[in-house]
Amino acid sequence: MFYQLYELNHAMMAPWRTAADAMRLAFSNPMNPISHTYFGRATAAGLEVFERTTRRYGKPEFGLPETLIDGQPVGVHERIVWREPFCNLIHFERALPKGRAADPKVLIVAPMSGHYATLLRGTVEALLPHSDIYITDWIDARMVPLSEGNFDLDDYIDYVIQMLHFLGPDTHVIGVCQPAVPVLAAVAVMEAAGDPLSPASMTLMGGPIDTRINPTAVNKLAEERPIEWFRDNVVMPVPWPQPGFMRMVYPGFLQLSGFMSMNLDRHLIAHKEFFAHLVKNDGDAAEKHRDFYDEYLAVMDLTAEFYLQTVQVVFMQHALPKGEMMHRGRRVDTTAIKKVALLTVEGENDDISGLGQTKAAQTICTNIPEHMRMHYMQPDVGHYGVFNGSRFRREIAPRIVAFQREHARHTNPVKQVIKGGKTA
Structure with missing residues (x-):
């Protein structure tokens, strides 16, 4: 009610x-x-x-009609290149000068935590001059009819794997905040299966990999109450006349x-x-x-099954850092990651994902060679500053770009020709 x-x-x-x-x-x-x-x-x-x-407040627009390439303004066009009931994949197509070599492909996995993907507008804007950007555009759960079925954390991981398959080899993936866990899990699943399309590098930013480290108010709330409390108090059906009428959601x-x-x-x-x-x-x-x-103030609903599973697996059980997280009945083994370079980024004053929670990925991914891993802590920024703002543009974005180019799997990543995809 x-x-x-x-x-x-x-x-x-x-x-x-x-x-x-x-x-x-x-x-x-x-x-x-x-x-x-x-x-x-x-x-x-x-x-x-x-x-x-x-x-x-309705869903905002990215509003990025152009970017600078080699110091010259070029047009940017948004196009949906892949779609599923709960997510679209947006490609920011840049009108590159004829004959110019392609830039590295970058999949940005936006948070599915109440805000739209446009929260990462500054992230996209800062990386566009240097990268061929794709971003997940999660669908408001109240807009998805019940006939489309459920969507949980396992489905989220499957979506990430499907998008990496769609984008092809030598793709770099970035998980911002909440997606850090499913992105790391997806890469671990791909590496354990010997998937040749596992990403060249993985960047995790301000994510709750291990919330036992410097727990924040958000983390403490999840531990203080049983999962039944969340199910009884914050999960409710979508009201009529929304398309997702009667779907159980976390509003x-x-x-x-x-x-x-x-x-x-x-x-x-x-x-x-x-x-x-x-x-x-x-x-x-x-x-x-x-x-x-x-x-x-523009917010979206999450499916109840995704929200509850995330609260239980990530914040209550700490399953991923303990080596107990399961995906489709199989254990997610982060030690299987050997060929994917890892960059972790944190903010000194982050009050959502405490300092050290993201860096924990470096500890549990034990088989990534030392020369393929890097951690960076940005001083004087909170959670939002990890992926947006002047310090992100000046200090963090250049490090991400350099890390991706250094760990591309092709001899000369800048000259790579990007394989086109079919619009869904």
Whole structure:
């Protein structure tokens, strides 16, 4: 019933949001003399804050129409090249100059943890000048009909393997945050099977490989309660009239409320400052606030089976670092990884995946040669700064690019011709 009440609340607020937006336009219209007064600006600002804090935020766009290649601007076109019921694979096709050698193929596995893949817009933007980028675009579970079946952690691992097969040899994979575990598991499964299409390198960034190390508030919550508590309190059916009606999900709005409550004072201060910027006509600062929260407040639902299995396997049982994780009835053996180079990246102030949790991958992948592994800890950044922001662009992205080029399996990776794929 809770999800239905949440939807009903949104529906009931719709007329008020419409009225608030209309009044905001009236009080901010330069033809209205009141708009040039403090009262007019304060009223318009208050109405915008009300409208933005009560609206439903839709899926954002990547909005990356071009990038720089060898110092020259080139066009970028998004194309879905592979699709399954719960995920699309987006290729950022760059209009490379004729005759220019291809760049390394990079599969970015975006988090399936409540936000859309566009949360990694900055990651894609920073790597586009140097790499042929593909990214997972996970589908909002409430938009997937029940007839499409279930989706759990085993399916997630299968999807990663299928995408690596689709992209072909000499692909590099990056797992950002939550995907670090399934990406590492997928690579271990491929290596154990002697799969020739296992990736050339694997980069894991701010991921919960071993949450026993420096546990955060998120980790502690998972350990304090039994799995039945999560099943009874945060899993609920999708309400009508959504396409996924009656599918059991972990709603995105619950995930978002949990994250916001961890830093509630910071969000309240941000909205207070947003109001002040609007009153002062500080357009640049107000626009930065809009851009951030347009992304941050856009959330998606997760299938209940994926969410519950992840909580149990990753955060309660710590199955992967213990060597007990199973996939399709077989143990995931990280010691089987021998040919895939490993780069782990952490943020010093990460309050989601504590310092050392991602580096644990270096410990459990014992058979990767020393010259094929590297760990980097970025000072003075939190979780978001591991994959976005100025320090990511300046310090982390160049290291990722250099690591991938160093460990490409072809003699000259820059001259590799990328095999085309068929649009699904």
